[in-house]
Each structure stands twice: as structure tokens, then as C-alpha cells.
Amino acid sequence: MKKLLSLFMTVILIGSIIPNQFIKANDSLIYLESDYERLHAVIQHVENVLKYGHEYNPETALLPDAINTLTGEPARWTFPNRAAVPYSNLANQQNFYRTLVGLSRVTGSEKYKNEAMDILSEFMTNYQSPNGLFNWGGHRAINLDTLEVQSTEGPNGPHELKNMMPYYELMLEVDEERTLRFMKQLWTAHFYWSSTDMNRHGSYSTAFDNNVFGQAIPDHVIQFDEDGNPIIPADSPGLLPFVNSATDLAYAAFALSNHTGDPVPALWAKYLMTQYNRASHPVTGMTVYQYKSTLVTRSPIECADPAYTNSGCGDRVARQFRDFGSIAREANVAWKNTQAVYVDNILMLLEAADKYGVTDFVDWARQYMEGYLEYAYIRVDGKNMIVPMFIDGTITYGYVVPQVGYFGPSNMRLDYVPMPTTYLLPILRTILQTEGTQNQEKLWGYFRDIVYTYGLGDIGEVGGANPKLNLDTSIDDPYALMAMVELYDKTKNIDYLNVARTIGNNIVSEKFHRGFFVESEIMLYSRLDQPDTLALLTLDAVVRGISLSEMPFYLADSGYIHGYLLADDGVTEDRSYTQNVIYTKTIYD
Amino acid sequence: MKRIVFMFIFMLSFFLLQGCQNEEETIPDNDIDVYRLLMDAEDLSGMANQTKSIITVDGDLGLPMSYQGVTITYASRNASIISNLGVVTRPNECWIESRDQQGLNPEDYENLNDNWPVLLDVTLTYEGQTRFAKLLFVVAPREGFTCQKYLG
Numbered sequence: 098m099k100k101l102l103s104l105f106m107t108v109i110l111i112g113s114i115i116p117n118q119f120i121k122a123n124d125s126l127i128y129l130e131s132d133y134e135r136l137h138a139v140i141q142h143v144e145n146v147l148k149y150g151h152e153y154n155p156e157t158a159l160l161p162d163a164i165n166t167l168t169g170e171p172a173r174w175t176f177p178n179r180a181a182v183p184y185s186n187l188a189n190q191q192n193f194y195r196t197l198v199g200l201s202r203v204t205g206s207e208k209y210k211n212e213a214m215d216i217l218s219e220f221m222t223n224y225q226s227p228n229g230l231f232n233w234g235g236h237r238a239i240n241l242d243t244l245e246v247q248s249t250e251g252p253n254g255p256h257e258l259k260n261m262m263p264y265y266e267l268m269l270e271v272d273e274e275r276t277l278r279f280m281k282q283l284w285t286a287h288f289y290w291s292s293t294d295m296n297r298h299g300s301y302s303t304a305f306d307n308n309v310f311g312q313a314i315p316d317h318v319i320q321f322d323e324d325g326n327p328i329i330p331a332d333s334p335g336l337l338p339f340v341n342s343a344t345d346l347a348y349a350a351f352a353l354s355n356h357t358g359d360p361v362p363a364l365w366a367k368y369l370m371t372q373y374n375r376a377s378h379p380v381t382g383m384t385v386y387q388y389k390s391t392l393v394t395r396s397p398i399e400c401a402d403p404a405y406t407n408s409g410c411g412d413r414v415a416r417q418f419r420d421f422g423s424i425a426r427e428a429n430v431a432w433k434n435t436q437a438v439y440v441d442n443i444l445m446l447l448e449a450a451d452k453y454g455v456t457d458f459v460d461w462a463r464q465y466m467e468g469y470l471e472y473a474y475i476r477v478d479g480k481n482m483i484v485p486m487f488i489d490g491t492i493t494y495g496y497v498v499p500q501v502g503y504f505g506p507s508n509m510r511l512d513y514v515p516m517p518t519t520y521l522l523p524i525l526r527t528i529l530q531t532e533g534t535q536n537q538e539k540l541w542g543y544f545r546d547i548v549y550t551y552g553l554g555d556i557g558e559v560g561g562a563n564p565k566l567n568l569d570t571s572i573d574d575p576y577a578l579m580a581m582v583e584l585y586d587k588t589k590n591i592d593y594l595n596v597a598r599t600i601g602n603n604i605v606s607e608k609f610h611r612g613f614f615v616e617s618e619i620m621l622y623s624r625l626d627q628p629d630t631l632a633l634l635t636l637d638a639v640v641r642g643i644s645l646s647e648m649p650f651y652l653a654d655s656g657y658i659h660g661y662l663l664a665d666d667g668v669t670e671d672r673s674y675t676q677n678v679i680y681t682k683t684i685y686d
Numbered sequence: 687m688k689r690i691v692f693m694f695i696f697m698l699s700f701f702l703l704q705g706c707q708n709e710e711e712t713i714p715d716n717d718i719d720v721y722r723l724l725m726d727a728e729d730l731s732g733m734a735n736q737t738k739s740i741i742t743v744d745g746d747l748g749l750p751m752s753y754q755g756v757t758i759t760y761a762s763r764n765a766s767i768i769s770n771l772g773v774v775t776r777p778n779e780c781w782i783e784s785r786d787q788q789g790l791n792p793e794d795y796e797n798l799n800d801n802w803p804v805l806l807d808v809t810l811t812y813e814g815q816t817r818f819a820k821l822l823f824v825v826a827p828r829e830g831f832t833c834q835k836y837l838g
Contacts, residue, residue: 401787401788403787416787419785419789419837419838420782420783420784420785420799420836420837420838421782421837421838422837422838423837425838474820475819475820475822476728476819476820477822479729484805484820484822490763492763492803492805492822494803494822495799495801495803495824496782496799497784497798497799499784499785499786499794499795499798500786500787542817542818545721545817546725546817549721549725555721555722
């Protein structure tokens with residue numbers, strides 16, 4: 098009898114313990130075979146990039162921007178004179194260096210990070226202009242045949258960074274002096290202190306100024322009229338202060354202040370980003386692409402031809418969309434350049450808030466995203482879309498453009514604009530960095546709809562309760578993967594991790610071909626700046642219990658080269674981007 | 687002895703069933719169904735039927751006000767053309783008067799941008815849960831409309 102009672106009590110005791118053990122089993126993750134297979138694919142990709150990249154010219158550690166996955170050869174830029182140049186542009190390779198560091202972090206092997214440091218060291222030692230700017234960006238690269246600087250924009254192409262957001266933490270570790278010199282010169286070359294203009298193009302001839310941030314911060318460029326509306330001055334002599342260049346300037350200044358402890362560069366960065374905030378619409382909250390319009394410097398005769406779109410003829414939207422009146426300005430367009438305004442810009446603001454304590458930026462990000470989604474986000478035929486409009490909410494959908502202009506040909510009809518998956522991260526990170534559930538609810542509602550519409554299922558209520566995700570999703574998207582990983586990291590709800598694993602598996606099965614990650618099986622080139630490998634490593638990190646704060650962070654993959662090249666007809670001269678003419682090539686071309 | 691064994695089995699079954707019941711309580715699926723119902727209300731209620739063509743007559747669009755228990759309301763961003771109840775009153779003037787670079791108005795640009803885009807904000811509610819959607823309609827002006835409102 099006593100034995101039976103004892104057995105009975107034991108059973109009850111075990112029964113009361115078992116549920117807790119199940120909970121604990123969910124907390125401590127098991128590294129699965131499929132986790133290993135994904136990591137193995139990333140390692141193979143990295144090893145192949147290093148092998149074939151280094152093989153082409155053993156005289157240098159520099160890597161090409163992209164590798165031909167059939168031949169292992171570097172991608173080439175073909176100039177109008179038919180010279181086909183293998184190019185290395187380190188501004189376009191930042192996600193590869195983040196991948197290398199992330200791979201060292203998850204494998205415990207320093208060899209990948211050391212590779213990244215060796216490449217960056219050679220580049221910074223040999224390819225920094227005397228004035229401090231690096232030879233990289235939109236119009237300059239290194240010729241991997243001659244190891245000389247090659248300009249794609251005439252003989253002396255300018256310096257241009259647009260949302261490239263270099264991996265400054267690593268650069269500072271490799272060569273602190275040269276990195277700090279670059280961060281300062283980025284402002285000297287691009288910011289006009291006397292007129293508060295900013296130019297996306299910077300000159301390699303501008304002298305280095307060690308005291309670049311020494312001037313007093315001026316009054317705000319953006320003032321308000323009596324009704325509280327921002328006045329966008331039309332006095333910029335063709336300099337075009339685009340937000341996609343401002344994000345790079347601000348990011349460099351914040352990183353500079355953080356590293357040196359000098360608060361002044363960060364104050365200038367905040368001043369610069371404040372102009373975009375002040376220029377945003379007071380009712381809708383939507384923000385602007387630029388905080389100035391251009392000054393008319395060309396003659397009326399030149400500008401009478403609508404096909405002549407030089408900014409010296411004034412604001413190009415005011416010319417082509419004049420039917421809409423005063424709201425029609427380049428600053429106010431909310432259907433073009435939206436990736437720069439609502440994705441890259443937001444990610445930089447949130448990074449600055451998180452790492453450098455600029456907490457206002459979270460509120461700004463929330464204002465911009467809420468305004469944009471409330472006014473312009475629409476679901477059409479089961480797809481996420483944007484209604485074309487100006488930032489005051491004036492709809493331009495269906496408008497037939499009367500004349501040719503900077504924004505397109507005549508008779509072009511404005512239609513819905515597809516919302517790509519790149520929007521997932523800025524919306525989610527804004528939610529996660531916003532204090533208070535009540536303040537998160539509005540964006541969460543949009544985020545929930547957007548995720549559902551992409552086919553990922555229901556993410557549940559704000560905070561991550563009761564998700565019902567599509568664990569069999571066929572989505573193979575790195576931004577969706579990072580969003581699910583970051584949701585898991587914040588909520589520890591295993592459902593997010595499970596769907597992240599599915600997406601990760603899909604990425605490997607759909608994009609890993611011939612030993613490289615490519616956009617799809619038929620695409621010829623593997624781009625070093627692709628975000629897939631970094632996204633897969635963030636998943637690997639959380640499975641291993643490594644905090645995302647210890648991993649390199651995704652910020653952008655906007656790297657490109659722009660300039661003159663030989664058109665596909667093999668005869669005429671063209672002016673285009675790598676994204677349009679090189680990374681569109683398939684294995685059948 | 688048999689009674690004790692029976693009691694033991696009974697108690698064990700009770701605890702196991704209790705465990706199952708607790709598990710069910712921790713994963714309620716009502717909310718998830720509501721969200722899907724709210725999505726279905728947008729996708730399947732037929733509210734978007736007339737967004738694919740230009741509306742050329744006055745009258746009720748017949749927008750659904752409910753769907754399987756979901757209450758649907760509309761707020762028009764241009765209520766003089768489409769009311770909050772979905773009733774169309776075609777405008778007497780064109781949407782945009784287009785002109786050329788010099789502000790002249792040659793015949794080439796006539797009727798280029800006559801039709802009005804009108805957005806409706808949709809609110810879908812079920813048992814206290816709400817989500818939002820949008821509908822975009824295009825409405826032609828009525829016969830004999832005027833077009834003298836150049837803004838450039």
C-alpha cells in the first residue's frame with residue numbers, strides 16, 4: 098500500500114513537472130541539420146567569392162563587386178571605347194564584409210574577419226585620395242587589371258555615396274586614422290557651410306579640413322509660413338540635397354562622434370536631418386526627398402524644351418507636373434525615390450537612435466512611416482501597393498503626363514507603385530524601438546496587413562501574441578527573414594523563428610546555385626552586396642543564442658556604379674547603372 | 687487493491703486530461719479567426735468590384751456595409767463626388783486641366799486628365815477588433831463639364 102501511494106505521489110510530481118520542462122525545451126533551441134545546411138551554403142559562397150575573387154589578380158587582395166557564376170571571372174564595366182574593365186568598388190561590398198565578420202562570430206573562426214580586414218587595409222592604404230575621400234562610390238572604382246582608379250563619369254568622376262552606409266566599426270578597427278579622415282572629408286566635400294547647401298557630388302580636389310565641424314551651426318534652412326507650412330527655398334544652384342546622400346553624411350558624423358567622444362559632428366548630423374523633418378508635411382507627416390529646390394540658372398530658350406531636364410532649369414517636378422500647382426516640387430513626390438525616403442533613411446535614423454542615443458529619430462521615423470502608410474498604402478488584388486500622391490495627400494493616380502520630363506516620357510500614366518519587401522524592416526524596427534504598446538498599435542496594424550499580404554500569414558497581435566504564421570511559406574526573401582528573426586529576438590515566440598527557418602531554407606534552395614548566392618537560378622552574377630548571406634547569419638546567430646546586438650547589422654544594399662558605358666547594341670554610348678546593365682544579365686545572355 | 691489501482695488510473699487520467707485542457711486554454715484561436723475574417727471582408731465582400739473601371743453614372747455604388755458579421759464603414763476623401771455611403775455624384779468640372787510648357791492649352795491636351803481619382807478609407811470591425819483598408823475609384827465628370835482650372 099505504501100509503495101502504491103509512493104508511486105502515486107511520484108506520478109503526480111512528474112505530472113506537475115512535465116509542462117515546465119516543455120516550456121524549457123522551447124527556450125533552449127536545438128541546432129538542426131537544416132540550420133547546418135544553411136550555414137554550410139553561406140560558407141561555400143564566401144569561400145568561392147574569396148577563391149575566385151583573389152584568383153583573378155594575385156597582386157591584390159581586392160575583390161570584384163560581382164562574380165560571374167559560370168566562369169568565376171569578375172563582372173566588367175564596358176566603356177564606350179570597348180574597354181571591358183573588371184571593377185572593385187568597396188562602397189558596394191559592405192554587406193560582404195558584414196557577412197565575413199558575422200561568419201567569424203557564428204563559427205568562432207577569425208579567418209573570415211581577418212580576410213575582411215586585409216581587404217579593407219589594402220584599400221584604405223592605397224586608395225584614399227590625398228584630400229581624404231576614398232576612391233569608391235557611384236562614379237569611381239578600382240580597375241582589377243591595372244589596380245588604378247577608374248572613373249565611370251568622364252576622366253574625373255566625383256565622389257558620391259547614396260545610402261551605402263559603410264561598415265565604419267570595422268574600418269575604424271582596421272585603420273582608425275584613415276577612417277576618421279574620410280568621415281571628416283565627406284562633410285568638407287559635400288556640405289556647403291556658407292549656404293547650407295548639400296551636394297550629392299563631392300570633389301576630390303577639395304582640400305582636407307581637419308576643423309571641418311568648427312563653424313557655428315546656422316539657422317534652420319526650413320522656415321515656416323504664417324499657416325505653419327514649411328517653405329522650401331528654391332535657391333540651390335543645382336546641388337540637389339537628396340536625402341539618400343544626407344543619410345550617409347549623417348551616419349558618418351554620428352559614427353565619428355561616437356568614436357572620438359566629440360559631440361559636435363553629431364550635432365551637425367542632427368541639424369542636417371532636422372531640415373528634412375521640418376520640411377515634412379504638417380498634416381500628413383510624410384517627409385521629403387530634398388529640402389531645397391534648384392535655382393533657375395539656365396536661359397528660358399534652353400529650358401523651353403521639356404526634354405532638356407537639366408536642374409538649372411529649375412525644379413523638375415514643377416516643370417513636368419505643373420498642372421498640380423505649388424505642391425508639385427521634387428521634394429514632395431511620394432511615388433518615386435520612396436526606397437531612399439522610407440527605407441534607407443528610416444533604417445539610418447533608427448540605427449542612430451539605437452547606437453548613438455538620438456531618441457528623437459524614433460519619433461520622426463514613426464511620424465514618417467505612419468503618415469506614409471495611412472495616406473498611401475493600399476492592398477490591390479492581394480498585393481501591397483502605394484497610391485501615387487504628393488506628400489500633402491494630393492493623389493496623382495491615373496494622371497497622364499502631358500510632356501516628356503525628368504520623371505518619364507509624355508503620355509506616361511501614373512499607376513499604383515508596388516511596395517517591395519524592403520519596407521518590412523523599417524516598419525518593424527520603428528515599432529520595436531517605439532516605447533509603449535499604445536504607440537505601436539497603428540504601425541503594427543499596417544505591418545500585420547503587409548506581412549499577411551506577402552503570404553507569411555498572421556503575425557498576431559501587437560507584441561507578438563497569438564501569431565498564426567504560414568510555416569510552409571514559399572517566400573525566399575532576406576528582408577522577410579530578417580524581420581522574422583528580429584521579431585523572434587524581441588518576443589522569443591518560437592513561431593517567428595520557425596517561419597524564419599522556412600524562409601532561410603527557401604533562400605538556400607532558390608538562390609544558392611553553382612556555389613554562389615544569386616537572385617535566382619538563371620542570374621549570371623553573384624553580387625557581393627546582396628543581403629541574403631547576412632540575413633542567413635542573423636538567423637544562425639539567434640539559433641545559437643548569440644544576441645543580434647553582437648552581430649553586424651543590416652542597413653542597406655544600395656551600392657551601384659553609374660556612368661558612361663557601351664550600350665547593348667555594341668555601338669552606341671549609354672549612361673546607366675550596374676543594376677540595369679550588368680546585374681540583369683542571365684546565364685543565357 | 688483493485689480499487690487503489692482504479693483510483694490511481696483515474697487520477698492519472700484526470701491529470702493528463704487537465705494538462706490537455708490547460709494547453710487548449712493557452713492557445714485560443716478566436717482572435718486569429720477574427721483577423722482572417724477581417725481580411726476576408728476586404729477581399730471577398732465585393733467592395734472593390736467597381737474599382738476596375740471608370741464610373742460614368744450617378745448613384746449608389748452598392749458598397750457592402752457588412753460581411754459575415756463584420757461591420758464595414760467608409761470615409762471618403764472627396765465626399766462631394768463619392769459620399770461616405772458610397773453614393774456617386776459626378777462633378778461638373780474636370781479633375782486637372784493640363785497645359786504645355788508655356789502654359790498654353792492646345793487641343794492635344796484636352797480631356798487628358800478629366801477623370802477624378804477618389805480614395806475611400808474603409809474601417810472593418812468585428813467584436814471590438816478593427817482593421818483598415820482603402821479603395822480607389824475613378825469617376826468621370828458629368829456630360830457638359832467645364833475644364834478651366836489650370837494651377838501651374
